[in-house]
Each structure stands twice: as structure tokens, then as C-alpha cells.
Amino acid sequence: VAAAARRTLVADASARTVRVLPLPGSAPTPAAEGGRPHRTIHDCGRGTDLPGAKVRGEGEEATGDATVNRAYAGLGATFDLFLNAYGHDSIDGSGLPLTASVHYDENYGNAFWNGEQMVFGDGDDEIFLDFTLPVDVIGHELAHGFTQYSANLEYFSQSGALNESVSDVFGSLVKQYALGQSADRADWLIGEGLFHPNVQGTALRSMKAPGTAYDDDVLGKDPQPAHMDDYVRTGRDNGGVHINSGIPNHAFYLAATELGGNAWERAGQIWYDVMTGGTLTPEARFSEFAAATVAAARARYGDAEEIQAVVKAWSAVGVPT
Ligand code: ASN
Ligand code: ZN
Secondary structure (H helix, E strand, C coil): CCCCCCCCCCCCHHHCCCCCCCCCCCCCCCHHHCCCCCEEEEECCCCCCCCCEEEEECCCCCCCCHHHHHHHHHHHHHHHHHHHHHCCECCCCECCCEEEEECCCCCCCCEEECCCCEEECCCCCCCECCCCCCHHHHHHHHHHHHHHHCCCCCCCHHHHHHHHHHHHHHHHHHHHHHHCCCCCCCCCEECCCCECCCCCECCCEECCCCCCCEEECCCEECCCCCCHHHCCCCCCHHHHHHHHCHHHHHHHHHHHHHHCCCCCCHHHHHHHHHHHCCCCCCCCCHHHHHHHHHHHHHHHHCCCHHHHHHHHHHHHCCCCC
């Protein structure tokens, strides 16, 4: 919600895994080396030292802590989407080990990617519950890592809102893929189930209807626009990155529902191709991203309904392609 945490957008090259070719005549590299997650969950014990004590490694059985197990499962669900839908091995495409720390700080109402790992707060028990509860929030945070290793969108203004939107897109797709939900069945909410019952709201954000996710005495009304006419100019939140993300979020929703079927397939593939295609600059604005989705749709699917769906979606939110 609030941009409390600062992520470093510099890729940590030392964290990349190096693929060693087998020597001639030696046994081939076991297939299990690639294409499976390498997860580690740590417990901060309500402190702020990262990563904290290791409590669950890859392949180890569930612990007695549901938060630890949800983080582990959510990392796995995110890994599964990127590998199975796009052939992308972990968030960097090269099998990057995935690390998460839970029980970060006391009454910490946020989760974040710090450039190297995931961090989850337990919530304050007044506004927010445990941030590992919604799997799309886990996917959202890990997708910040995906963006860091791909288009590296600068976390400010329109490129920052695109960075946020890409995390919502892939976060929602993690949930849709895990539940096997097609575009017309999905809730298109981010953080459903995260608010304390006190709060008047269903989720942090809605991609289907930006601006309607909550309307609460303390939090106020969901400030997200769904059209460029309502773009919010502000110096807060890195230029409204969590606010104006409603515009590209809604464009994705419109493209995915126009195409129908599973959103991670054609719409998700087009967005993935834009992020990994090497044509976006880190300072990309909405119109540049939109044009890149049209080019990606054409490159992958030819002159077909995918192009029309994408053009129509961006047009509906007031972004030229
Ligand atoms: N949960 C927020 C986000 O991922 C935290 C932050 O880094 N601003 O956007
Ligand atoms: Zn984010």
C-alpha cells in the first residue's frame, strides 16, 4: 500500500546461478538441477535483521508455522507460473534461488522485495492481516524481482506505475494459474483477504474496477484511476506508482477478458514478451509500453485478434498505441 520500503533496482549479479557444462565423458547434469525451485524461508522473529533464522529449505517438510508454509507455497506457485507458462526458470530466467523472510518487524503492514529477497510483515491486526495470506501478494513481490532482471522499469512516475502494474499482472496470474481460473472466472483483485474485518474493503486493488477495492473511514477511498483522464499527479508514492498502476492494470484486464480463456496464456504471454524482449527502456511511459504490447502481439501471433484485443484495451483506458 504505502511505499514504505525502498527496493534497490540494481541486479545482484553474484546471486545469478552459473550453469556449468559437463566435461566430455562425465555424467550429464541431472535434470533436477534446472526447472525446479530452490526456496529458503527465514523467520525474523518480529525483528528487522535480514534474512533471519532459516526455518525451511527446499524439499523440507512443512513446519508448524502456517506463515512459513504459505510463503514456501507462494514462492512455489510463482515459480510454477513463470516456468510452466513462459519457460522462464525462476524470476531471473536462470534458476535464481528464492528467499523469503517472514514475521518481519512488529505490526509491520507491508511486504516487499528488497532487490535480493522477499520480506513479509504480519500486519498490524487493525488494518492488515498476515501478508502471506494472499498468494497474489506473494506473486506481486516476486514479480518485482522478475522486473528487476528483465525490463528494470524505473520506480518513479509512469515507468514506476508500469513496474507496479506488472507486479499486479503477474501476481494475479500466479493466483489464476494456481486456481486454474480462466479470465472470466478470476476475481482480478490484489490482496483479497488481507484486510482486517474492521476495514470496509475487499482488497488492496481491483484490476477489473480500479478505484472500487475499498472505501474506509481510516484508509479513505481506493484512489486508483482506470483511465488517463483521471491520472493522478502527485509527489507522494514515487509519483503515484501504486495509484496510476490502475490504468495499465485495467488495460491488461480488458485485453485478457476480450481474448477469453486463461489470462496467463495469450495476454500474459504478450506482457511477458514485452518485459523480456529487450526493447523497453527503464524509463518507458504508458504509451511506449502499450506500443510494445502491440509489437509483441504481432511478433508472436501475427496480424490477428490478439493485436485487436490489445489495441482496443489500451484505447479504452486512454493510452495511444
Ligand atoms: N508492497 C509494496 C510493493 O511491493 C512495498 C513497496 O516496496 N513499496 O509495492
Ligand atoms: Zn509493488
